[in-house]
Amino acid sequence: MTADFVVARNPDPESTLPYLLRIPLGDGVILKARETWPRTAKVYCHRVEEWPEDAEIVERVAVRSCLRRGAAIELVLDRSRENRSQLVLTRTRGRETIFWQTARTNKQARPAVAVPSARASAVRDLEIHVDDRERYAYRFARQQVVVRRSRLAAGDYAILEDGGVVATVERKSLTDLVSSLTSGRLRFQLGELAAVPRAAVVVEDRYSAVFKLDHVRPAAVADGLAECQVRWPAVPVFFAETRPLAEEWTYRFLAAARVGRLEDQHGAAVVASLASAPELAPAPPTPAEVRVWAAAQGLVVSDRGRVPQRLVTAYLDARESGPAGPAG
Structure with missing residues (x-):
């Protein structure tokens, strides 16, 4: 059993976790992971039974200490930077869940925002198609969306019309992007x-x-992204900070794209009339309005305090039935 912490590429092409970790604890703990180190956020991990013989080693670092403390494994590597981390073992719905974190990612403040549940402007009955090869797909549970699984020719989330993709979003983690x-x-x-x-x-x-x-090299990645944006300016690359915000942005983008498509076909005025909210009920009358009406009808009402509900009801009935003369 090696005393090193080892990172390798996951040879399984269908896995969404592209890396393997070998932790020198006991007989060895082998995990699949999304990243090679929890730099900006906690990293989800999943257990693997065996270390593949053909695994391509990405990194091997000597370990200063590796201890199990309750539900966590504390790992300290023999290097000056990115040397302390913790693997937290929990259970979610009866299944083991492992998160790899550092003190920085554990304390890192989440965006001080609440993802809205309001429907996208001028959109009703939005139907989003999710590519059937997409694992751990967005569910759009906070939004009024119909989600369907389909095989998409481009992107991971799309709006379809007549069997063709008219708007689509490709989702990527930073690792996948690089x-x-x-x-x-x-x-x-x-x-x-x-x-x-x-x-x-x-x-x-x-x-x-x-x-x-x-x-x-970070500069090489930044240059590559810039070149892609220059070459394909009609396809923006949007950094959404967290997965929930990326899901929210995807919903808003596809909703706006659907509105744009309808406007191209029918005109903005028609789309606005189709998507407008139902007419609101009239606001309840103010006490002053009821007092003025009651005085005109010769009804007795105090100048202060609460207006009796019978007068409010009579006022509403009179307003619905049309103008009425003073009571005789």
Whole structure:
């Protein structure tokens, strides 16, 4: 059993967790992980039974200490930076859940916002198609959305019309973005997205995280992203900071794209009339309005205090039935 902490590439091409971790605790703890280190957020991990023989080693670091304390494994590496972390073992709905965190990511403030549940402007009965190859897909549970699984020609979330994609969003983690950019795959994806009338890429991280990358030159990633935006200006790459915000942005983008499509087909005025909110009920009368009406009808009402409900009801009945003369 090695006393090193080892990071390798996950050879399983269908896994959404691209890295393997080997923790020197007991007989060894082997995990799949989304990142090579929890730099900007907690990293979700999942257990693996065996270490694959053909795993490509990305990093090997000597370990100063690795101890189990209750529900956590405290890992200290023999290096000056990014050396202390903790793996927290919990259970969610009866299943083991593991999060890899550092003191920084554990204390890092979440965005001081509450994701709104209000429907996107001028949109009703929005139907979003999710690519059936997308794992851990957005559910849009906070929004009034019908979600359907489909095989999409471009992107991960889309609005379809007559069987074709009219608006789509490609979702990426920072790791996936960097991997697809350095391998050249992102350019092919952007070419496919550019063929859609309205398309975008949303990244579940901050743009600043690009400049904290260790295993690739940050400047090369920044240059590559800039070149992609110059070459495909109609496909914006949006950094949404967190997964919930990326999901919210995807919903708003697709909703706006649907409105734009309807406006192209029918005109803005028609779309506004179709999507307008139902007419609101008239506001209740003020006490002053009821007193003026009651005095005109020769009804006795005090100048102060609460207006009797019978007078309010009589006023509303008179308003609905039309003008009436003074009581005789």
